[in-house]
Amino acid sequence: MASYHIETYGCTSNRGESRRIERALRDGGHHPADGPEEADVAILNTCTVVEKTERNMLRRAQELQEQTADLIVTGCMALAQGGQFREADVDAQVLHWDDVPGAVRNGECPTATPDAEPVLDGVVGILPIARGCMSDCSYCITKRATGKIDSPPVEENVQKARALVHAGAKELRITGQDTGVYGWDDGERKLHELLDRICDIDGEFRVRVGMANPKGVHGIREELAAVFRDNEELYNFLHVPVQSGSDDVLGDMRRQHQVREFVEVVETFDAHLDHWTLSTDFIVGFPTESEADHEQSLALLRETRPEKINVTRFSKRPGTDAADMKGLGGTIKKERSSEMVDLKMDVVGAAHESMVGERHEVLAVEEGTGDSLKCYDEAYRQVIVTDADERGADLGDVLEVEVTDAERVYCFGEPV
Numbered sequence: 487m488a489s490y491h492i493e494t495y496g497c498t499s500n501r502g503e504s505r506r507i508e509r510a511l512r513d514g515g516h517h518p519a520d521g522p523e524e525a526d527v528a529i530l531n532t533c534t535v536v537e538k539t540e541r542n543m544l545r546r547a548q549e550l551q552e553q554t555a556d557l558i559v560t561g562c563m564a565l566a567q568g569g570q571f572r573e574a575d576v577d578a579q580v581l582h583w584d585d586v587p588g589a590v591r592n593g594e595c596p597t598a599t600p601d602a603e604p605v606l607d608g609v610v611g612i613l614p615i616a617r618g619c620m621s622d623c624s625y626c627i628t629k630r631a632t633g634k635i636d637s638p639p640v641e642e643n644v645q646k647a648r649a650l651v652h653a654g655a656k657e658l659r660i661t662g663q664d665t666g667v668y669g670w671d672d673g674e675r676k677l678h679e680l681l682d683r684i685c686d687i688d689g690e691f692r693v694r695v696g697m698a699n700p701k702g703v704h705g706i707r708e709e710l711a712a713v714f715r716d717n718e719e720l721y722n723f724l725h726v727p728v729q730s731g732s733d734d735v736l737g738d739m740r741r742q743h744q745v746r747e748f749v750e751v752v753e754t755f756d757a758h759l760d761h762w763t764l765s766t767d768f769i770v771g772f773p774t775e776s777e778a779d780h781e782q783s784l785a786l787l788r789e790t791r792p793e794k795i796n797v798t799r800f801s802k803r804p805g806t807d808a809a810d811m812k813g814l815g816g817t818i819k820k821e822r823s824s825e826m827v828d829l830k831m832d833v834v835g836a837a838h839e840s841m842v843g844e845r846h847e848v849l850a851v852e853e854g855t856g857d858s859l860k861c862y863d864e865a866y867r868q869v870i871v872t873d874a875d876e877r878g879a880d881l882g883d884v885l886e887v888e889v890t891d892a893e894r895v896y897c898f899g900e901p902v
């Protein structure tokens with residue numbers, strides 16, 4: 487868990503994005519710092535209305551990189567002119583707003599609060615299904631707060647899900663440190679059984695499954711893929727953080743899976759589902775990562791082509807075993823992370839570009855910039871619908887859209 491400092495410039499919609507980032511960070515157990523000098527990570531949410539603003543943003547980024555261990559630059563200037571930060575030699579991760587919480591997480595699983603109860607936020611119902619995990623990753627500080635997996639019975643979670651749907655939830659988000667090991671403390675993994683039961687609830691809603699580590703998913707991959715195939719309520723979206731393409735590094739990270747198991751999960755889902763989204767995370771620059779290990783991570787990314795990728799530059803968390811390892815130099819970490827982010831942008835961009843001209847059924851989940859809605863298709867790809875008022879579209883609506891254009895990490899769609 488990290489302390490963060492966030493600075494926001496520009497319009498109300500940018501401030502809205504910062505509020506969303508902060509909410510996700512606090513939900514993940516992170517906390518605000520007393521200024522950039524005290525923070526593990528500083529987040530600069532930029533604006534780019536006029537040239538003078540751009541110069542101010544670059545200057546502020548340069549100041550913040552001196553004051554804080556890690557800097558993330560996001561917002562309009564990061565998206566439209568991200569290259570300028572590199573040209574100015576700013577040592578920052580340049581990210582879309584949606585990718586910021588994942589990068590702050592530093593490869594750790596999200597942390598639920600101890601009394602994690604379901605929450606309804608607009609049309610989104612957040613349902614924590616269990617606390618804890620079955621792992622002991624060497625870089626993780628979350629584990630201390632969450633402990634070993636503790637899974638309530640299936641029936642209890644189904645009742646909570648039903649209550650959320652009856653209260654108006656159109657999208658249920660199933661969360662936990664590691665949803666793939668739900669039930670393991672009770673003798674067997676039961677994520678597939680729970681999802682099947684939740685999809686049986688009366689009502690119109692979709693379900694997004696939160697992070698599940700490859701080891702937990704691997705043992706139930708056939709059953710899980712079949713549940714996704716058979717229930718249209720489930721977004722065809724699986725977040726399985728692999729973290730490295732090298733078994734040696736995975737061993738040093740004390741991850742419980744090997745690369746082969748991750749690939750087998752992907753192959754199983756490929757066999758069962760036509761349109762689905764693989765989401766994964768890579769930690770770049772782990773202390774024992776050699777150049778050859780890094781090349782293996784790039785090769786794995788090219789091979790499996792995830793449509794959503796969180797790239798985190800390794801940073802030490804005090805009190806973890808990885809913090810005692812001799813680290814790599816900042817320049818090596820920066821170069822490897824830039825290389826992986828460039829590849830990620832190519833892979834993710836191609837996935838969204840290939841959707842142009844297709845028709846999809848999307849659910850409007852959040853308000854976007856101006857009069858737009860952030861919608862998600864069957865595979866949880868983000869599709870922006872503009873001029874929502876004019877089109878009579880509202881949150882919670884299911885719309886048939888044609889994809890008309892694509893940015894790197896999202897598409898634009900017009901209702902048909």
Ligand code: SF4
Binds near residue numbers: 629
């Ligand atoms: S799976 Fe690893 S990173 Fe996630 S909470 Fe457990 S020990 Fe931490």
